[in-house]
Amino acid sequence: MNHREFQSREVRFGLGRQQQGPWRKIWLGTVAVFLSCCLGALVLEGLFRLLPVNNGLRGLSVDEQNPVFRFTPHRESVYSRGWNFSIVNHLRTNNYGFINDHDYDPALATPLLAVIGDSFVEAVMVPFPQTGVARLADAVGTAGRVYGFGTSGSSLSQYLAYARYVRDTFHPAALTVVIVGNDFDESLRKYKNEPGLHYFAESPGGTLTLTRLDRPVPWWRDLLGSSSLGMYLYVNLEIREVWKRFAYRPGQSVLSRPRFVGNTAAEATPERVADSDRVIEAFLRQLPEMAGLPVSRIALVVDAPRPELYDEHALTAVSDSYFVIMRTHLINQARAAGFEVLDMQPALIADYRERHLTFEFPDDNHWNGIGHEVFAEVVRGSKLYRDTFGSRQPRLESGYWQ
Numbered sequence: 001m002n003h004r005e006f007q008s009r010e011v012r013f014g015l016g017r018q019q020q021g022p023w024r025k026i027w028l029g030t031v032a033v034f035l036s037c038c039l040g041a042l043v044l045e046g047l048f049r050l051l052p053v054n055n056g057l058r059g060l061s062v063d064e065q066n067p068v069f070r071f072t073p074h075r076e077s078v079y080s081r082g083w084n085f086s087i088v089n090h091l092r093t094n095n096y097g098f099i100n101d102h103d104y105d106p107a108l109a110t111p112l113l114a115v116i117g118d119s120f121v122e123a124v125m126v127p128f129p130q131t132g133v134a135r136l137a138d139a140v141g142t143a144g145r146v147y148g149f150g151t152s153g154s155s156l157s158q159y160l161a162y163a164r165y166v167r168d169t170f171h172p173a174a175l176t177v178v179i180v181g182n183d184f185d186e187s188l189r190k191y192k193n194e195p196g197l198h199y200f201a202e203s204p205g206g207t208l209t210l211t212r213l214d215r216p217v218p219w220w221r222d223l224l225g226s227s228s229l230g231m232y233l234y235v236n237l238e239i240r241e242v243w244k245r246f247a248y249r250p251g252q253s254v255l256s257r258p259r260f261v262g263n264t265a266a267e268a269t270p271e272r273v274a275d276s277d278r279v280i281e282a283f284l285r286q287l288p289e290m291a292g293l294p295v296s297r298i299a300l301v302v303d304a305p306r307p308e309l310y311d312e313h314a315l316t317a318v319s320d321s322y323f324v325i326m327r328t329h330l331i332n333q334a335r336a337a338g339f340e341v342l343d344m345q346p347a348l349i350a351d352y353r354e355r356h357l358t359f360e361f362p363d364d365n366h367w368n369g370i371g372h373e374v375f376a377e378v379v380r381g382s383k384l385y386r387d388t389f390g391s392r393q394p395r396l397e398s399g400y401w402q
Contacts, residue, residue, distance in 0.1 A: 041229065048228035052088045054080045054235040056225055057124075060097060062196040062215040068165045069151045069158075069196045069215070070097030079124045083237055086363050087125050096169075101128045102137075104147050106170045111144040111388050114166045115379075116159050117178030120303070120367055121150025130369035135376035144389050150178075153194055156283040157187035160210055160290045161198040167292035174388040175291045176379060179330065180303045181262025181323035184276035187283070191275075200279060208282045262305045262323030263365050276326050284337050295338040299384040301375065302327050304345035306360055310352055340384055347378050 058072040071093045081087040095103040099122055115121055115133050123131045129138075133148035140146055147170065149162045159177050166172055186192040189199040189211070196215030200208040224230045233239050259266040288295055305323055308314040318324055334341050348359060351374050359371035367375065379385055 045227060045229045048232050051228070051232075052078050052080045052085050053228045053232045054078060055228070055231055056235065057091065057093060057099070058221070058225065059196065059215070059217070061217045062212065067212060068161050068198075069154075071099070073097045080236060081125070081364065085236070087361060089125055089127060091124060092128070098147075098149060099124065099128070100133070100148060104170065105145075108145060110142070111173035112170055113140070113144065113146045113174045113176060113385070113388055114163075114170065114172040115146060115148045115150070115176045115178065116162045116166070117148075117150040118154035118158075118180065118183070119150065119152035120178050120180055121148050122152055123148075123150070123367075123372065124152075125361065125364065125366055126369055126372055130372055132367075132372040132375040132379070135373060136379060139376070139380060140389050144173075147172075153197055155183045155187040155192070155197075155199075156279055157200050157210060158198045159183075160283065160286055161212070163287060163290040167290065172291075172293070173297070174384050175293055175298045176301055176384065177287070177298070178301045178303070178375070179327075181305075181327075182264040184279055184326045184330075185264075185272055187279045188275055200282060208278060210286070259321075261308065261318045261321040262303065262327075264323055266318065266321040266323070268320065268322040268325050272322065273325060273329075276322075277329060280326075280330050280333055284334055284339070296340075297384065297387075299340040299342055299379070299382050300330070300334050301342045301378060302331060302344060304343070304348050306348070306365065307358065309345060309349055310358065340382060342378050342382055344375065344378055347374050 055078050057077050058075060060066055060070050060072060062069050073093055073095050075093045077091045077093075079087070079089045079091055091099055092101055094100045098104070113136065115136070121133065123133070128134050131148070133146055137146040147166075149166055151158075154162070156179070163175060163177075166175070187200050188208075189201050192199065193213065195213045198210055198212050201211045202208055224234060287298060291298060304327075305315065305318055305321070308318050331341050331343060348371075351370075352358070355370075357370050359367055359374065361368050
């Protein structure tokens with residue numbers, strides 16, 4: 001090799017090193033950032049494993065073999081709410097996959113009162129002994145049984161599916177259905193379409209038909225559930241819902257976001273009310289057959305607008321809200337059809353005037369332990385309860401239930 005060739009190779013080698021230099025730095029920087037993120041995630045994972053992160057109850061798939069939503073049986077879990085764990089509760093699912101400290105036994109001969117509802121009956125926020133179902137079961141004692149069947153997101157249409165499931169599996173002597181503000185329009189696929197639940201689908205002729213939306217178990221569920229950091233982001237922070245908090249319609253002011261009364265938008269458009277009236281008619285017509293019980297063995301418990309009922313003027317101000325209109329329609333139609341209707345509003349107002357204690361959580365409108373207590377007392381004062389388990393005097397005076 002002569003001197004000129006040597007210099008040429010040296011120049012090429014030097015240029016190669018100069019050209020590789022920037023890319024090498026970028027690659028090393030990327031690796032360093034990645035490793036730092038991994039280390040940070042591991043540290044956060046360890047930290048959140050020490051905190052009461054909501055670790056979920058693991059719902060089962062909903063399909064032909066399992067037609068109603070239930071959780072994985074015999075699972076213990078922690079429920080917590082929000083970034084700051086404002087509510088923390090320890091839960092247990094029983095042998096049938098419902099939140100209850102006790103197993104269900106369909107073979108027992110004692111009379112069974114089935115309580116059907118949504119998240120108010122599911123009651124993940126309240127220690128089980130404080131729930132209405134547990135209070136009623138304690139009051140009944142060995143004279144009978146009280147089983148709860150509820151899941152978050154349910155509506156009147158889903159209550160029909162639960163009534164059929166309870167009829168075929170447990171053969172109840174009586175049925176109580178808890179009805180809240182968002183149970184009406186959300187029974188229609190037109191307004192809600194969440195997998196795992198039953199809805200009314202409208203045929204071209206206008207007939208409402210009960211339909212099930214199947215729900216397979218997501219492939220990523222158990223993977224996410226194994227990470228406390230992942231569950232904190234997904235459940236406690238609800239990152240999948242963040243966009244809704246900032247979303248607005250074109251031309252809509254941030255200050256003009258929908259007003260809510262009774263866990264649902266307060267606006268009562270003619271179309272929404274008419275659709276909901278059709279849901280009420282279909283629900284009341286189908287419920288006795290689905291439950292396998294006469295109307296006289298079914299009671300409907302109707303929640304009230306809270307926190308508005310703590311102030312007479314506030315309660316009057318929401319008299320034209322969607323929930324107040326629909327609960328009035330339901331109560332009137334149900335009583336005309338022969339159902340026993342337990343309107344919680346008089347009971348809640350009387351209890352608040354006596355004890356000055358609220359019935360929901362500071363940052364959540366579900367019943368707290370006091371709300372569940374009043375619910376149980378309302379049911380204990382009903383004719384249905386007396387006919388099923390014999391006469392039992394509730395804590396509250398009889399005028400409370402009118």
